[in-house]
Amino acid sequence: xxxxxxxxxxxxxxxxxxxxxxxxxxxxxxxxxxxxxxxxxxxxxxxxxxxxxxxxxxxxxxxxxxxxxxxxxxxxxxxxxxxxxxxxxxxxxxxxxxxxxxxxxxxxxxxxxxxxxxxxxxxxxxxxxxxxxxxxxxxxxxxxxxxxxxxxxxxxxxxxxxxxxxxxxxxxxxxxxxxxxxxxxxxxxxxxxxxxxxxxxxxxxxxxxxxxxxxxxxxxxxxxxxxxxxxxxxxxxxxxxxxxxxxxxxxxxxxxxxxxxxxxxxxxxxxxxxxxxxxxxxxxxxxxxxxxxxxxxxxxxxxxxxxx
Numbered sequence: 001x002x003x004x005x006x007x008x009x010x011x012x013x014x015x016x017x018x019x020x021x022x023x024x025x026x027x028x029x030x031x032x033x034x035x036x037x038x039x040x041x042x043x044x045x046x047x048x049x050x051x052x053x054x055x056x057x058x059x060x061x062x063x064x065x066x067x068x069x070x071x072x073x074x075x076x077x078x079x080x081x082x083x084x085x086x087x088x089x090x091x092x093x094x095x096x097x098x099x100x101x102x103x104x105x106x107x108x109x110x111x112x113x114x115x116x117x118x119x120x121x122x123x124x125x126x127x128x129x130x131x132x133x134x135x136x137x138x139x140x141x142x143x144x145x146x147x148x149x150x151x152x153x154x155x156x157x158x159x160x161x162x163x164x165x166x167x168x169x170x171x172x173x174x175x176x177x178x179x180x181x182x183x184x185x186x187x188x189x190x191x192x193x194x195x196x197x198x199x200x201x202x203x204x205x206x207x208x209x210x211x212x213x214x215x216x217x218x219x220x221x222x223x224x225x226x227x228x229x230x231x232x233x234x235x236x237x238x239x240x241x242x243x244x245x246x247x248x249x250x251x252x253x254x255x256x257x258x259x260x261x262x263x264x265x266x267x268x269x270x271x272x273x274x275x276x277x278x279x280x281x282x283x284x285x286x287x288x289x290x291x292x293x294x295x296x297x298x299x300x301x302x303x304x305x306x307x308x
Contacts, residue, residue, distance in 0.1 A: 020155075
């Protein structure tokens with residue numbers, strides 16, 4: 001599983017909300033008149049050459065009317081704090097400052113798993129420090145999920161499963177994340193995309209999923225029905241695109257993508273969290289194989305029996 005890619009997608013889809021969530025104090029001056037633009041990694045690699053260090057997502061905040069100077073946010077997700085390199089981050093920020101011609105940079109590091117991390121870097125001698133570097137640390141594992149149950153920030157709600165909570169709160173945490181997705185995200189495709197995000201990080205087992213469906217039946221039915229309708233529409237859209245681009249290719253692509261998504265939802269509902277390698281196997285399978293697997297779900301006792 002690529003946590004880096006998951007969070008990169010999250011930040012690119014919700015840049016304003018990501019900044020407000022992870023850098024609240026610095027985001028106070030970012031009003032609706034400001035534009036937030038991602039800086040493409042390809043652009044950085046081309047201009048920095050050997051100095052290029054790929055992190056997660058640099059976001060450029062600018063005010064078209066020029067009333068404020070451009071501000072650059074560097075957001076990095078680190079799954080394991082022990083692997084975080086403050087030296088690499090400092091290098092990257094210095095390179096970006098030189099490249100973009102600005103000293104207004106806010107480095108933010110989102111830590112997913114528990115662990116220790118250095119709060120600052122100080123270089124100097126016996127008399128004084130000659131270089132000091134700090135960043136905004138945002139350890140998700142230290143945030144109390146219940147404090148964000150009613151948050152209007154979609155990034156906060158989607159990350160509820162990554163926060164701290166008691167074991168007996170797990171189903172409620174999952175439910176509040178799903179509820180936030182339903183109420184804060186109107187786009188059908190993003191709803192389906194980030195329902196997968198919630199599933200990945202919540203990792204409900206069979207008993208917990210059954211408890212969720214019992215305790216939050218209306219919302220569970222809404223998301224299940226929505227997913228099936230959206231997938232069906234996706235299949236039909238793929239067919240229509242296929243007519244324009246070549247019927248055979250369009251039908252196969254639309255059917256494969258639609259069937260893969262609905263099969264993953266069915267497998268998750270029956271067997272709990274799906275391992276990353278199994279998810280990739282389903283996503284890359286052809287339509288005939290997906291159909292064979294879907295026919296085995298009701299009779300199979302294990303995930304291996306479905307996909308053998």
